[in-house]
Amino acid sequence: MNIEEQVELLMQGTEYGDEELKKAMTNELRQRLMDAEKEGRPLRVYCGYDPRTSDLHLGHTITMRKLRQFQDLGHDVTFLIGTGTSMVGDPSDQDRLRAVLTREQTEHNARTYAEQAYHVLDRQKTKVRFNHEWLLDLKLADLIKLGSGFTIQQFVARENFKLRWDKGEPVYLHETFYALMQGYDAVALNADVQVGGSDQLFNIITAGRKLQEMFGQRPQVGILLAILPGTDGVIRMSKSLGNHIPILADPEDMYGKVMSLPDHVMPIYFKLVTRYTPEQVRSVENALANQTRHPRDVKMELAREIVSIFHGEAHAVKAEEHFKRVFQEREAPREMPEHTLKKGETVLDVILASRMASSRSEARRLIDQKGVRLDGEALERGDVPFPHPGVLQVGRRKFLRVK
Numbered sequence: 001m002n003i004e005e006q007v008e009l010l011m012q013g014t015e016y017g018d019e020e021l022k023k024a025m026t027n028e029l030r031q032r033l034m035d036a037e038k039e040g041r042p043l044r045v046y047c048g049y050d051p052r053t054s055d056l057h058l059g060h061t062i063t064m065r066k067l068r069q070f071q072d073l074g075h076d077v078t079f080l081i082g083t084g085t086s087m088v089g090d091p092s093d094q095d096r097l098r099a100v101l102t103r104e105q106t107e108h109n110a111r112t113y114a115e116q117a118y119h120v121l122d123r124q125k126t127k128v129r130f131n132h133e134w135l136l137d138l139k140l141a142d143l144i145k146l147g148s149g150f151t152i153q154q155f156v157a158r159e160n161f162k163l164r165w166d167k168g169e170p171v172y173l174h175e176t177f178y179a180l181m182q183g184y185d186a187v188a189l190n191a192d193v194q195v196g197g198s199d200q201l202f203n204i205i206t207a208g209r210k211l212q213e214m215f216g217q218r219p220q221v222g223i224l225l226a227i228l229p230g231t232d233g234v235i236r237m238s239k240s241l242g243n244h245i246p247i248l249a250d251p252e253d254m255y256g257k258v259m260s261l262p263d264h265v266m267p268i269y270f271k272l273v274t275r276y277t278p279e280q281v282r283s284v285e286n287a288l289a290n291q292t293r294h295p296r297d298v299k300m301e302l303a304r305e306i307v308s309i310f311h312g313e314a315h316a317v318k319a320e321e322h323f324k325r326v327f328q329e330r331e332a333p334r335e336m337p338e339h340t341l342k343k344g345e346t347v348l349d350v351i352l353a354s355r356m357a358s359s360r361s362e363a364r365r366l367i368d369q370k371g372v373r374l375d376g377e378a379l380e381r382g383d384v385p386f387p388h389p390g391v392l393q394v395g396r397r398k399f400l401r402v403k
Contacts, residue, residue, distance in 0.1 A: 084135030
């Protein structure tokens with residue numbers, strides 16, 4: 001790729017909330033790429049991750065996809081694990097105090113976090129660092145120096161802090177440290193580029209660049225990415241809201257969840273989650289706008305691509321065949337797990353024993369919503385003995401042969 005093609009790819013899916021800021025970052029990125037080419041060195045690129053959970057979903061992989069693009073273009077990528085910043089907790093997208101993680105909790109989550117990231121990142125080209133290496137060595141005098149470049153007004157004006165301030169809810173002093181700590185990461189790594197979500201604008205653009213200038217470094221380029229909506233197509237993807245697509249989901253379930261997306265979110269998924277180039281994304285968008293392709297076919301292409309990333313092409317093909325057979329042809333899958341009835345087992349007992357629901361409350365909710373069927377007939381109650389052997393369907397995608 002030439003420089004302009006690289007810039008277009010690397011800025012794909014970015015969101016700054018301000019067109020002038022986006023233009024400024026685009027121009028700075030272009031200049032950094034040109035300078036790196038002249039100097040014969042790769043750019044130093046990183047993204048920080050506070051592993052507050054060990055189970056990742058597609059929303060977590062957006063920044064990883066951008067890091068992979070930098071890797072493929074030959075740049076140095078650091079996967080920074082926030083073993084230091086997690087001890088404060090990022091308040092950027094929170095309207096309440098965020099729980100503080102211990103060092104042990106963070107390191108426990110980090111062990112599987114990085115491993116899952118290699119579904120997207122090139123393992124051989126990824127440097128893994130932990131920011132407690134430098135953050136926990138800072139002294140009070142260092143913290144005073146970091147804080148001297150910022151005003152209380154800058155923090156209070158942040159939307160999430162202002163909301164709590166106006167409600168009369170406490171905003172704790174330690175929460176303001178997070179931006180300083182994340183900003184110092186950029187100094188410690190002497191970063192050329194930091195990748196993050198659009199909710200990280202203050203931490204990356206304001207704090208990170210300011211601190212680098214204070215320490216005599218050239219301020220980094222901030223690549224801020226749009227937020228991925230969940231399967232409802234509206235709200236940010238979140239495990240707690242149940243609108244997420246786990247990257248460890250089996251291929252059939254992942255494919256089915258992508259197919260449940262509303263049509264209007266397909267372009268943003270192609271931009272943020274897939275390996276598609278800007279030209280390929282434009283082709284998809286034009287086909288949808290001109291109605292030259294059916295949205296269902298485009299969505300199947302999206303589902304196939306996403307499953308291929310995390311499970312490989314062969315599993316993606318099988319998942320698509322499964323989807324067509326089960327949901328388009330309304331047939332039960334040819335192969336499914338089996339369960340042998342025990343004396344006195346209720347419908348709820350079978351569902352939980354077969355792990356077709358995570359809890360009794362979820363199973364009851366599915367029954368109330370007519371989402372539990374035996375041989376095609378909706379079951380009305382879960383606390384009664386299991387009616388008879390047959391094919392049990394829970395939700396849209398889970399099947400069990402009961403004997």
